[in-house]
Amino acid sequence: MELTYIGVVQAIIGLYIVLLGSVRSAIFFLILSAILMGSAAVVLPALGGSSIPPVQFALLFTTLRILAPKGGYLGFLPDAVGDNKWLIFFAMYGMASAYLAPRLFAGSFDVFPMQPIEYLGPFGTVPLAPTPQNITATFYMFGAVMLALSCNVMSRMPGAAAAMISAIITASWIHITSGILDLTMRGTPFEDFLAIFRNASYAQLDATASGFVRIRGLLAEASIYAGLGFALFVATAEMWYRSIRSSVTGWTAIGLAMMLVLSTASTAYVALAVYAALFMLRAILFPSAAPAGKLMRAAIAAFGAVFFLCALFIFVPQLPIAIWELIAEMTFGKSESLSGQQRLFWAMQGWHALIASYGLGIGPGSFRSSSQIMAVLGSVGIFGFVAFVLYLVRTFEATRRSSWGLGATPRKTLGGALGSAAILCLIPASISGPSPVPMAFFSIMAGAAIALRRPVQEAVETSPDAALERGGLRSFPAKGARGPRKTVLRPSNRVCAR
Structure with a gap:
């Protein structure tokens, strides 16, 4: 075991959090570590x-x-376990099957391994057998549970809601900035600085596509950058939709959306299209659930984006053709390319593994997929799949x-935003995810969302003193009040913010 320079810095910060840190510092530590995928x-x-990865290492200190x-x-841990019991079952079943299933079904099924082997080629397979990747997957499954439990526990503490909002916004702008620097500094010595953060054993892929530079930021490839960016985008967009620090979350969501478009990743385009469709469907079915004027602002923003593109095409006439060729290559052309056929082959492995294992699964880490849905089915079978859906x-x-x-209440509003974002952030992984382990931001947002909407917390956190102390609500005299002054708490534009 070798500690990297990133690990050394994290160890110093982590020890401070264990000894002297607050809830705010622990939440920032986890979320900022999660963007270093x-x-x-x-x-x-x-x-x-x-x-x-850094987020799993940071989890060690927050757990302590x-x-x-x-x-x-x-004292909050027993309730957190109850809140996340289905994720715990999913992970425990996955951890057990990662050890047992490759031994139980050894040699009965051929798989494309999680760790690629050069001589196999794009469609080569090897007989199923226990590998080190099963051990790694076990560790990641355990980490996914502990992330949810940690964020569930910390979200019950005063000040956690404001810290969660600020940490997500900060992580988003770091992600945007790293993407811009990667795009503008490509081919310069500054690229070596960005490469310092790509020290994991991942292949560095996708430098260009159809003449466009593919944005990787601090990550190994454009698709991973897009997947992380989409998770942050839906989190900030859902907070903006609910008027949670909307002046900041709105611009942050716009910045993330622009980076997703520029990333040239097919998963980003599909995920944005799905989110846009779901956003419109929600607006049609539940128009009264949004704050006043929010849907109008969303429509104005959409028309503004179209106007900007039209103006850009007028000044750069050749740009529409180049963009269309890029989108066609990254979406429709994928199915005809070697990469698209390989991804389909990987995805179908999950279904074949489910059938070959009689619905039990062959264990996380046993094969590489290109769809998290198929990865879950093939790895943990029907029991794990049902637990994850629950x-x-x-x-x-x-x-x-x-x-x-x-x-x-403000806490319920933030919980709803994070709960929706946790579900939506799985869209890219459902298209191209290689393993059944959900991304770190899913566990972080899901664990926090459940805790923020607990009724027992609302009685404490929505009292006038607590709300006013957080600065998320403003106090107004009640209309026509006589005698002692009464107050009515109304949500401001900075719900849950300091």
């Missing part, structure tokens, strides 16, 4: 060059902070008003 905090040569006897968090239902809570717009 192309980095390694710890390298494991004994496991074939596998690595521990929660388990500390005098930390004040430990956790999605628990996270979204479709019967709550906050899932579609404004909630009854």
Whole structure:
């Protein structure tokens, strides 16, 4: 086990959080670590060059902070376990099958391995057998659960809601800035600085496409950059839709959307199209759930984007043809390309694994997929798939008003935004995800969303003193009040913000 320079910096920060850190610092530490998806905090040569990503390493310190006897968090852990029981079942089943299934079904099924082998070619397979990737997948499954539990526990504490909002906004602008620098500094010595953060054992791919530079930022390839950017985009867009610090979250969402378009990743285009369709469907079905004027502003923004594109095409006439060729290559042309055929082959492995294992799954880390849906089915079978779907239902809570717009309280409103974003951020992975392990931001937002909408918390956090202390609500004299002054709490444009 080798600690990288990123791991050293994290260890110093993590020790400070364990000894002296607050909820705000712990949340920032987790979320900012989660955007370093192309980095390694710890390298494991004994496991074939596998690595521990920064978010998993940061989780070690935040977990220690929660388990500390005098930390004040430990009492919330039993409720957090109950809130996330279906994710725990999904992970426990996956961890058990990662060890047992490759041994139980060894040699009975051929797979394309998670760790590519050069001599196999694009469609080569090897007999199913236990590999180091099964051990790595077990660790990642455990990390997904602990992320949800940690964020669930921390979200119950005063000030956590404001910290979550600020941390997501900060992470978004770091993501945008890294993408802009990667785009403008390509081919200069500054690219070596960005490469410092790409120290994990991932192949560095996709430099250009149809003459366009593919944006990778701090990550290994454009599709990963787009997947992370989309998670941050839906989080900020859903907060803007519910008037949570809308002056900041709105511009942040616009910046992330522009970077998704410029990323040239097919998953970004498909994910944006799906989100736009769902956004319009929600507006049609639940128009009263949105704050006044929000749908009109969304329509104006959409028309503004179209106007900007039309003006750009007038000044650069050849640009529409180039963009169309790029989109065609990244979407429609994918199915005819070698890459598209290979991705289809990988995706179908999940279905074949489900059938070959009699619905039990062959274990996470046993094969590479190109769709998280198929990866879940092939890895953890029917039982794991049902558990994961039940956790999605628990996270979204479709019967709550906050899932579609404004909630009854600021905490419910933020919980609805994060719950919706947690579900939506799975769209890119469902198209191109190689493994059944959900991305870190899914666990972070899902765990926090469930905690923020707990009724027991609302009684404490929505009291006048607590609300005014957070600065998320303003106090107004009640109309026609006589005698002692009464107050009515109304949501401002900075819900849950400091």
